[in-house]
Amino acid sequence: ELILAIETSCDETSAAVIKDGTTILSNIVSSQIESHKRFGGVVPEIASRHHVEQITVIIEEAMQQANVEFADLSAVAVTEGPGLVGALLIGVNAAKSIAFAHDIPLIGVHHIAGHIYANQLVQPLLFPLMALVVSGGHTELVYMSEDGSFEIIGETRDDAVGEAYDKVARTLGLPYPGGPHIDRLAAEGKETIAFPRAWLEPDSYDFSFSGLKSSVINTLHNLKQRGEEMVIEDIAASFQASVIEVLVKKTKRATEEYGVKQLLLAGGVAANKGLRQALDEEFSTGEVELVIPPFSLCTDNAAMIGAAASVKWRKNQFSSYDLNGNPGLDLEQR
Numbered sequence: 001e002l003i004l005a006i007e008t009s010c011d012e013t014s015a016a017v018i019k020d021g022t023t024i025l026s027n028i029v030s031s032q033i034e035s036h037k038r039f040g041g042v043v044p045e046i047a048s049r050h051h052v053e054q055i056t057v058i059i060e061e062a063m064q065q066a067n068v069e070f071a072d073l074s075a076v077a078v079t080e081g082p083g084l085v086g087a088l089l090i091g092v093n094a095a096k097s098i099a100f101a102h103d104i105p106l107i108g109v110h111h112i113a114g115h116i117y118a119n120q121l122v123q124p125l126l127f128p129l130m131a132l133v134v135s136g137g138h139t140e141l142v143y144m145s146e147d148g149s150f151e152i153i154g155e156t157r158d159d160a161v162g163e164a165y166d167k168v169a170r171t172l173g174l175p176y177p178g179g180p181h182i183d184r185l186a187a188e189g190k191e192t193i194a195f196p197r198a199w200l201e202p203d204s205y206d207f208s209f210s211g212l213k214s215s216v217i218n219t220l221h222n223l224k225q226r227g228e229e230m231v232i233e234d235i236a237a238s239f240q241a242s243v244i245e246v247l248v249k250k251t252k253r254a255t256e257e258y259g260v261k262q263l264l265l266a267g268g269v270a271a272n273k274g275l276r277q278a279l280d281e282e283f284s285t286g287e288v289e290l291v292i293p294p295f296s297l298c299t300d301n302a303a304m305i306g307a308a309a310s311v312k313w314r315k316n317q318f319s320s321y322d323l324n325g326n327p328g329l330d331l332e333q334r
């Protein structure tokens with residue numbers, strides 16, 4: 001089976017051709033980061049305009065690189081939500097046009113299902129499994145008893161991890177998106193400040209990062225007021241240590257309680273070197289198999305959407321031409 005997948009939920013315009021849900025024939029990603037950088041975040045209007053300009057070229061490039069014709073396709077898949085509504089619509093309309101013109105099935109995909117299924121491009125999935133989703137807009141522990149079944153057992157009550165990284169980075173004067181910069185600086189620093197860990201109730205798998213974020217901002221403010229020098233590497237290392245300890249411990253407990261075979265890491269923050277290393281160590285016994293996508297499949301891309309769509313294709317879960325961009329799409333209802 002051959003699926004053309006399209007992703008335009010945020011600030012990456014991407015198209016990919018995926019074979020049998022596991023093999024990447026092409027995965028073209030056009031990032032708009034340069035256009036949003038000077039605003040310190042993604043500007044929805046600018047994002048939509050870029051998607052409009054890029055989408056046709058990116059799809060053509062993906063088809064060419066994969067060396068396939070529209071007539072060869074089994075289906076066309078697209079991110080349906082969540083994301084920026086104007087951005088989603090560009091991808092959804094492109095996918096609908098292709099489905100209609102070539103009379104092939106249309107498959108709407110949940111963006112986070114995509115992040116999770118990026119792991120299927122690395123290794124076959126073994127159920128039951130747990131996925132730790134850490135991205136710009138989501139922080140969730142997702143239990144999957146089987147393909148296509150998602151149960152959110154814990155989630156953030158305030159900021160997503162990526163959001164906390166970006167906000168702390170901004171306070172430190174680092175460019176957007178700040179996650180990779182903090183990651184790099186943290187590797188050069190030491191944990192000199194004991195920032196709080198938000199464990200919440202003992203049995204909770206929920207997360208909270210806004211207290212930590214405020215604590216970092218207050219610390220910076222106090223250092224400045226006292227005229228003391230701040231060692232940016234140490235602040236980054238201290239912040240990252242707090243984030244990672246909570247993520248890793250809660251994830252470990254969840255994999256034990258649910259008796260899963262695999263732990264999948266998913267989302268843009270899965271690119272974080274400190275987090276990858278900490279999980280590697282925690283799951284080194286191999287009792288639970290740890291799967292981590294390569295960097296290129298952690299941040300937004302269409303290949304992951306194609307992988308998730310393959311599951312729906314096998315189950316004949318197609319979308320109608322009523323398909324619309326849905327910013328509030330629910331993962332568990334899929």
Ligand code: ATP
Pocket residue numbers: 010082083111115134135136137138161162163165166177178179180183267268269270271272273298299300
């Ligand atoms: P969502 O997937 O929830 O809709 P999104 O698509 O905007 O949100 P992603 O593209 O999955 O988010 O991830 C982007 C986020 O990942 C940004 O917040 C960015 O700072 C963060 N990020 C990327 N690389 C790293 C890294 N090495 N360390 C920490 N954070 C990182």
Ligand code: MG
Pocket residue numbers: 010011012299300
């Ligand atoms: Mg992005």
Ligand code: FE
Pocket residue numbers: 111115135136267268299300
């Ligand atoms: Fe994403």
